[in-house]
Amino acid sequence: MTYNLLRAAGASASSFHTKATTVILRTHLVHVPARIASSSRRLTLHLPQQWPSQDAWTQLFATVHAPPEKLSRH
Secondary structure, three states, rough: OOHHHHHHHHHHHOOOOOOOOOOHHHHHHHOOOOOEEEEEOOOEEEOOOOOOHHHHHHHHHHHHHHOOOOOOOO
């Protein structure tokens, strides 16, 4: 199941990560070099300024946390 989830995350992140190995996916998308801060019951993730995988991770995050599409009634 972990393998399938990593493959789906890689496909959602970028075209490079679609065909990347499991080790690359873990290194670029799972092991996030971020600092977690909490304030008033809210968590904030501080990513590094020059992180090479920032665009792919941000794309994956936006895809996963996007609001659901509105269903159209026929």
